[in-house]
Amino acid sequence: MxxxxxxxxxxxxxxxxxxxxxxxxxxxxxxxxxxxxxxxxxxxxxxxxxxxxxxxxxxxxxxxxxxxxxxxxxxxxxxxxxATDIGQEIRPDDGLDKVLGVVSNSDIRLIQETAAQLDLGTVEKVAQAISRARRVLLFGVASSAAVAGEMEYRLQRMGVPTWSRSDAHSALTDAALLDDGDVAIGISHSGRTREVIEVLAEAGSHGAITVAVTSHPRSPLAEVAELVLTSAARETTFRADGFAAIHSQLLVLDVVYVAVAQRTYERTKEAFDLTVRAVTGHRYELPRTPEEPDRPAG
Missing domain, CATH: 1.10.10.10 (Winged helix-like DNA-binding domain superfamily/Winged helix DNA-binding domain)
Structure with missing residues (x-):
């Protein structure tokens, strides 16, 4: 970092x-x-x-x-x-070209900072744990819940039994059912969200491998986690730190997702092929010119 x-x-x-x-x-x-x-x-x-x-x-x-x-x-x-910074402030009378520049350059800078500080050794450990896990639980609230839901979708597509929760009671009951070798991932920009800390602590008490995704490596959430992945965040006008952290959090988890796919290549490829075929009938076919050969569905 x-x-x-x-x-x-x-x-x-x-x-x-x-x-x-x-x-x-x-x-x-x-x-x-x-x-x-x-x-x-x-x-x-x-x-x-x-x-x-x-x-x-x-x-x-x-x-x-x-x-x-x-x-x-x-x-x-x-x-x-x-190339990367035209200021962080947006005034009420600024044009959309200024808004686009501030938002896009801020996100680019945060993604670069996240990539520079990401501990790839920890990414390796998290990916290995997920690839072997019987169950994976993701938990976050507010904007972090959306990030958890996206990671749930990606892992499920490769056949990893994954659940994301945004309700503390549901997450706590799921965490209580985890066991050795299972994985619990808590997502919180601040690292101080009480519910996320409680869920990770509950999961850890039952032997699950616990992972924190946070912008604050010395936060209470990081303290209860076995493995910590950090993301960068900096607020701009109308976008508090938590909102600004979303793209950085997604980058961190996307690297983990690809690393899991690498380590489960044959299983993942088979899962992707099956899921693509399952939804093929729900896609409109593009019109063909007479000389075009038939295309396989996909």
Whole structure:
């Protein structure tokens, strides 16, 4: 995960003093990269010892290493800005061309950030668990429920016994019936949705492999999960973080889905062939010119 994305994702879970440092860095990363350790301490209202603790919390040996990393990322971001960022604000009188640009460029940037931070080793473990699972349970509420439903459809098409739930009572009863080797996936942008945390904890108590999909790797949901997959999110006008996270969450789960398909290739191919034939009669045939040969249905 890139440093600034990581700071943005984890700042809500940091102690208050470290959170103040994170806020100053995120407010103007390029300026923060030019500050001395004393400057940053004064700007954040903390101390040089706090800055050192902040660096170590992020895995850096000291402030110099942190500054170099921030400077590298901000320099790269500045070079890419012309293609990926035309601002995040949408005014009531903006034209639809501006709206399209802000929304599409924001989504492109978030997908790029998600791809850069995605832990492929964890993706491998999740895909292996799903490919062997007797049952897979997906749970999310609000916008995350739609993401869970999409993943349910994809896994079912390849023959994986999968259920998605958006009601906490139904999800809890399903979680209680899971067993060793089953998989429970909880989806929550904030990682603080109580119902999702409860469902994952219930599933884990019965031996299921638990997976969190969240934008906050230090959140309570991540704490109860065995495996954590992170997605990027940043709000724009009229689109809060949770809405902005949908495409990133779908990217994460789409990579998992394809990885499962790779590991169950023969079973998946057979399932796809069967399902395509099942719906062939519900598709209109395209008109043929006289010289065209017959086409197979599909």
């Amino acid at each position: 890139e440093l600034l994305s990581r700071i943005r994702a984890e700042q809500g879970e940091l102690p208050e003093a470290l959170r103040k440092v994170a806020e100053v860095i995120l407010e103007d990363p390029a300026e923060a990269a030019r500050m001395t350790i004393v400057d940053l301490a004064e700007r954040s209202g903390t101390s040089t010892a706090t800055i050192t603790r902040f660096c170590r919390a992020l895995g850096f040996s000291g402030y110099a290493e942190l500054r170099v990393t921030i400077a590298t990322e901000t320099g790269r971001a500045a070079r890419q800005q012309w």
